[in-house]
Amino acid sequence: MNFKKNILCIGAGYVGGPTMAMIASKCPLYKVTVVDINKDKIREWNSDNLPIYEPGLDELVKKIRDKNLFFSTETDKHIREADIIFVSVNTPTKTFGQGAGKAADLQYWEKTARQILANSTGSKIIVEKSTLPVRAAEAMDRILNTKNDNIHLEVVSNPEFLSEGTAIADLENPDRVLIGAKQTPEGISAGKEIVEIYSHWVPRERIVESNVWSSELSKLTANAFLAQRISSINSISALCEKTEADIDEVGHAIGMDSRIGPKFLKASVGFGGSCFKKDILNLVYISQSYGLTEVAEYWESVVNLNEWQERRFIQNMVSNMFNTIAGKKIALFGFAFKSNTGDTRDSPAIYIARGLAEEKAQITISDPEALANAKKDLSDMEENIIYERDPYKAAEGAHAIAVLTEWDLYRNLDYKRIMRSMVQPAFIFDGRNILDHKKLFDLGFNVFAVGKAPMKQF
Ligand SMILES: NC(=O)c1ccc[n+]([C@@H]2O[C@H](COP(=O)([O-])OP(=O)(O)OC[C@H]3O[C@@H](n4cnc5c(N)ncnc54)[C@H](O)[C@@H]3O)[C@@H](O)[C@H]2O)c1
Numbered sequence: 001m002n003f004k005k006n007i008l009c010i011g012a013g014y015v016g017g018p019t020m021a022m023i024a025s026k027c028p029l030y031k032v033t034v035v036d037i038n039k040d041k042i043r044e045w046n047s048d049n050l051p052i053y054e055p056g057l058d059e060l061v062k063k064i065r066d067k068n069l070f071f072s073t074e075t076d077k078h079i080r081e082a083d084i085i086f087v088s089v090n091t092p093t094k095t096f097g098q099g100a101g102k103a104a105d106l107q108y109w110e111k112t113a114r115q116i117l118a119n120s121t122g123s124k125i126i127v128e129k130s131t132l133p134v135r136a137a138e139a140m141d142r143i144l145n146t147k148n149d150n151i152h153l154e155v156v157s158n159p160e161f162l163s164e165g166t167a168i169a170d171l172e173n174p175d176r177v178l179i180g181a182k183q184t185p186e187g188i189s190a191g192k193e194i195v196e197i198y199s200h201w202v203p204r205e206r207i208v209e210s211n212v213w214s215s216e217l218s219k220l221t222a223n224a225f226l227a228q229r230i231s232s233i234n235s236i237s238a239l240c241e242k243t244e245a246d247i248d249e250v251g252h253a254i255g256m257d258s259r260i261g262p263k264f265l266k267a268s269v270g271f272g273g274s275c276f277k278k279d280i281l282n283l284v285y286i287s288q289s290y291g292l293t294e295v296a297e298y299w300e301s302v303v304n305l306n307e308w309q310e311r312r313f314i315q316n317m318v319s320n321m322f323n324t325i326a327g328k329k330i331a332l333f334g335f336a337f338k339s340n341t342g343d344t345r346d347s348p349a350i351y352i353a354r355g356l357a358e359e360k361a362q363i364t365i366s367d368p369e370a371l372a373n374a375k376k377d378l379s380d381m382e383e384n385i386i387y388e389r390d391p392y393k394a395a396e397g398a399h400a401i402a403v404l405t406e407w408d409l410y411r412n413l414d415y416k417r418i419m420r421s422m423v424q425p426a427f428i429f430d431g432r433n434i435l436d437h438k439k440l441f442d443l444g445f446n447v448f449a450v451g452k453a454p455m456k457q458f
Contacts, residue, residue, distance in 0.1 A: 003031035008082035012036035016088035024069035056168035102285035159219035165340035180215020237267035237451030247451025269431030272337030274345035334405025342369035366394035400427035
């Protein structure tokens with residue numbers, strides 16, 4: 001079949017895979033190829049067991065794979081063939097040198113840019129899909145256009161706003177798609193080509209065009225605002241615990257104010273995931289590098305509050321379990337950073353498992369999708385941890401349960417049965433406020449929820 005355009009995506013991760021699957025399914029005349037340096041990942045994308053779990057992803061990929069969606073490791077070849085290249089490689093926080101602990105590590109992005117340059121025999125549009133610091137496109141532009149030939153590689157910013165766990169629904173029906181292009185004839189024309197792709201299914205009024213720098217900064221700012229709301233409600237949750245106000249009642253009351261809105265007002269053990277912390281620290285670093293100390297400190301406090309909330313959760317567990325959890329079995333319900341994903345990157349559960357292990361608790365971790373990743377995250381603690389998919393078995397003989405991920409599964413368990421199988425007095429720490437606390441208390445549990453008065457049997 002003769003395709004209208006060849007699209008390539010470099011990076012077959014949580015963003016590259018689902019995003020390209022959606023583009024391929026909505027644009028049957030475009031050939032979409034996704035490449036990655038990780039051969040195992042590509043093998044999995046081509047198999048029955050995709051490398052990531054996302055509701056609806058399996059069906060979507062299997063419908064179009066090998067029709068106009070392809071997964072490959074032959075990056076150089078596909079760069080040569082591509083008209084449009086999305087770059088969706090990871091941009092983690094730098095762990096070394098200047099900016100360590102805050103700045104984005106751009107080594108994967110830069111390597112990709114150089115590889116694109118080395119293999120390009122014609123002009124192309126290069127799309128920043130990865131989240132990058134403001135003005136990263138400028139640096140990329142310099143690298144990509146160092147050859148003195150007639151090839152022009154135009155950089156366009158198109159940050160991704162999907163949320164893991166609802167990625168397919170978000171991609172199918174996005175609040176907005178943002179496309180940042182340079183305000184030059186080449187930039188404007190490249191921007192239009194990207195608009196054309198999304199116009200296949202996204203209403204035109206939801207496709208927002210801006211300059212490149214606004215687009216880059218909007219992505220960092222969106223994540224910073226979302227995380228800030230979580231830290232804000234979590235800060236109030238601590239006050240609720242001291243005053244017997246109820247965080248769900250407070251969240252409901254303030255969320256009815258149309259200026260505030262009801263979303264992202266649920267108190268919890270803290271936010272996780274590969275993006276919020278990394279992107280805020282990136283914003284902090286950029287602000288610092290422009291001498292904007294107050295701006296940097298303001299955003300850094302969002303991350304600090306989150307870390308404090310995680311620590312507070314552990315301290316609460318220890319102090320309420322008679323100041324010692326040494327030798328006590330504790331079942332963690334959930335390890336993924338949120339429900340409906342197997343992703344555990346920066347999950348609060350990692351920090352909490354480590355904190356409880358330091359107190360010498362015996363930990364059993366249960367999660368429907370994230371156990372493989374949990375094992376990798378805690379690989380240095382193998383002998384101290386048991387992994388058990390079945391929550392009933394995980395809770396057997398435990399002194400306490402800590403709910404760390406808001407999986408629906410945990411709402412509807414037979415807690416009477418669980419209670420009977422636990423050591424008495426039995427404790428439950430609901431780090432996501434998803435359980436029926438009154439019912440659990442009536443069954444005999446000591447119940448501790450975030451931002452609520454404790455319900456103790458003694
Ligand atoms: N995960 C999310 O929910 C999300 C949402 C929006 C934006 N983002 C941003 O999107 C980007 C990608 O995130 P992700 O979660 O998909 O990361 P990921 O780690 O899941 O995937 C990145 C992939 O890029 C591959 N890669 C790295 N260097 C490569 C190279 N030179 N050639 C080919 N492949 C290469 C890696 O092997 C990996 O498979 C990040 O900048 C992230 O901040 C992520």
